[in-house]
Amino acid sequence: MWFTVQRMEEESRIRIEPRDPATQPQGVVQGYAQTTQRWPAQPLHRRSLGVSELSGPRELQRRLARARGELAGDGEKRAIGQLIHLRTTVVDEDGAPVAGAMVEIWHCNAAGKYIHPNDRHDAPADPNFYGAARLIADERGRIELRTIKPGAYPVPDTDGWWRPPHIHFSVWGRVWLSRLVTQMFFPGEPLNETDHILNAVRDPQARSACIARFLPGGGSALVFEHQLVVRGRRASPALP
Ligand SMILES: [Fe+2]
Numbered sequence: 001m002w003f004t005v006q007r008m009e010e011e012s013r014i015r016i017e018p019r020d021p022a023t024q025p026q027g028v029v030q031g032y033a034q035t036t037q038r039w040p041a042q043p044l045h046r047r048s049l050g051v052s053e054l055s056g057p058r059e060l061q062r063r064l065a066r067a068r069g070e071l072a073g074d075g076e077k078r079a080i081g082q083l084i085h086l087r088t089t090v091v092d093e094d095g096a097p098v099a100g101a102m103v104e105i106w107h108c109n110a111a112g113k114y115i116h117p118n119d120r121h122d123a124p125a126d127p128n129f130y131g132a133a134r135l136i137a138d139e140r141g142r143i144e145l146r147t148i149k150p151g152a153y154p155v156p157d158t159d160g161w162w163r164p165p166h167i168h169f170s171v172w173g174r175v176w177l178s179r180l181v182t183q184m185f186f187p188g189e190p191l192n193e194t195d196h197i198l199n200a201v202r203d204p205q206a207r208s209a210c211i212a213r214f215l216p217g218g219g220s221a222l223v224f225e226h227q228l229v230v231r232g233r234r235a236s237p238a239l240p
Pocket of ligand 1: 168
């Protein structure tokens, strides 16, 4: 069976604080046409946690192999772009590490091009860059990725909306409560100010939690640190 009930005692005792609407994208965002299809037309109702939240995917690590913890390459196979080390920690609502979480990461190349048939951006592909990784958080909830900094790209069929450099994350914890799909941004990027997805989060503090922290002194790579909070009031905004 693909999914099973894991009604773990510690999970069922948890009283999850409701998410603050100001820290999560809400409703239809002007300028971001896809939100009209992603937001329910009816008002939301609160209900208690059940099997749908306290169960989770089984044996993910067996079914989906860990892949590509290193995206930048070396020597002649080195991807074009600034080398970065990304240190991410996955935590729950109390700041406790979500050990064993499966984290899928993807981003475009330094020219702003994804390896995907839907990417119509007129930018060059990089033969040495694929752009996707799948990693398992260690006992302290940490994952590390060596890659290149992604470029900005224009969003098709919009009036000049450019996405700032960003990295996509999909997190699978042990239960559905720990499911998170979000994006990470880079500090100091002017396009952060005008990005409809980042600015769909109204609370400035919650927005700044989506932006990685630069750690000086990384040597040959720029080092960034980031935290993903999978649930609770301080949960990272869900940014598909
Ligand atoms: Fe993207």
